Amino acid sequence: MATNTGGLSLTQQRQRAAFWFIAPMLAALFFVAAWPLIRTIWFSLTNTALSDLYGGEWIGFDNYLSLRILESGRWIWRGTLVDPAWWNAVWNTVRFAFVSVFFETVLGLIVALVLNAEFKGRGIVRAAILIPWAIPTIVSAKMWAWMLNDQFGIINDIMLNLGLIDQKIAWTASTETAMYAVLMVDIWKTTPFMALLILAGLQMVPRDIYEAAKLDGVNPVKVFFRITLPLIRPALAVAIIFRMLDALRIFDLVYVLTPNSAATKTMSVISRENMIDFDKFAYGAAQSTLLFAIIAVFVSLYIWLGKVDFSGEGQR
């Protein structure tokens, strides 16, 4: 082997070894992430149909926006960017993402603070609290759909008996409550995940800093806002980004819990609907591409504005 590497410096040898260790990962990422993304963007610039995936012709940006001027002189704008259904989905998604991530963060923080305290059976509680997150979304969505059922659901029954409502509510079907139903289930499901991410951050805070604060006579509320919160901010920021990414591409829960409700249809749902149900494959691909762009913009803004530190050095 000596002849093989004879000409390379130690650094070059290390770089070469590093490359070969990373290569499988790069290949996997290319095939499962980069290639589908490139294909989707390419599809969005063609008139590909679901029945003939390789027969699409290049039509430029017509799926996004195109202008036809009729002989009568009327201008007709077409494409996703002037599609009210699309903008409704964008609004639904953004609203869903902000509200759900907000509540998940607040509740997750509270749960994490509780789990960070020392008490008997903490290990079991930590494991137990993960259950909602561990259940596959399809299963928990079906479970909640049944509990929220307007005729036989236990939630209506309980609220009726407690006198909170006078008549049964069609939680998932009614346009007024559908979004609340989706939000509630998502918050129920994802708070544990958020709590665990925040808990990891909390456990990075050295215990003696709290003791120093105790000697300084800092009351617990101030300790939280002046010491704990600033110190877990990096962990919190990363947790929020993860959840934001997830929330902006929410699909399964909406699809199962409130199928075909304009009040909850999200970008992912409407994009799939166009691609598969409406046989407007390229149009759906354009919406997928826009979804990708929106998420990219959100995350870049957040990282830039929040000066999120991914290097971990802020934890010192």
Added chain:
Amino acid sequence: MAKIELKNVTKSYGAVQVIKGIDLTIEKGEFMVFVGPSGCGKSTLLRLISGLEEITTGDMLFDGERVNNLIPSKRGIAMVFQSYALYPHMKVYDNMAFGMKLDKTSDAEIRKRVENAAKLLQIDHLLDRLPKQLSGGQRQRVAIGRAIVRDPRVFLFDEPLSNLDAALRVQTRLEIAKLHHSMSNVTMIYVTHDQVEAMTLADRIAVLRDGRLEQAGTPAELYEHPNSLFVAGFIGSPKMNFLTGKFAEAEGCTTLGVRSEHLEVVDNSPWTGEVLHVEDLGSDHFLFVEIGSDEPVIVRRPGKATIPVGTRVSIAPKPGHLYRFDKDGKPVR
């Protein structure tokens, strides 16, 4: 400024008793060092005094006032932690000012006190930096500064030098000693496992072992009159030579102790053997002599080494410098 009295203090974690009944009085303005091997309970004892841990039974009095149930911030104490425990997200100034700011001390007063403390510790040029921009020694000073500005009755140090390198440790030790002189009315309690730190800093030392107070006294008292085999072996460097068997029987005890500097090379003596090794420290040197005891006997001699390895020498203790212990490790009077 406070006299601290511990009366039969114990501390248990569940069924495990780590402090097993300690009686100790620490006088006003005294520099008291708790020393002992790891796990002896010295840090726990300090935390009991600080109020970070609650005592299980017994009483603790500050200036005669029972403080068993007083929260840490009301005890008038300041503590320097082993890891410094600086607030990582606050600048040096804010680290030192944080406690006062919450007390609603006026800004001018805070600034004055922080700047005075910073000047005393020579960290006044670092006030705008974050802890992570400081070296270990500088962080240590900030931690001490944070304690000073609290204007405490009692200063607690929990192994403050153990994260510093050897040179810095000696330097910081000197500064803590200077601090004690300049704040002579503040009681200081210092925990260490290093007997050299204890000997150099303390007015009085409390040697702890296995949750009990083994002996308390001035460094000279402990050095010259250890009242147990454990204290005799723990205090002093190099460790006191312990001889058993026929060596001890000849003196009518179970264990015979003699410090290395109290041994002389003589012409003729029953203690004769080969020099196994020589450590030359420049100002003085150590001979390791194999005289048939459990371990080679260490002899400390001034100046440079003159006796080569392999030489047979006779050694004898100087008169009046033998320590005799019975089978329980207690001194034979």
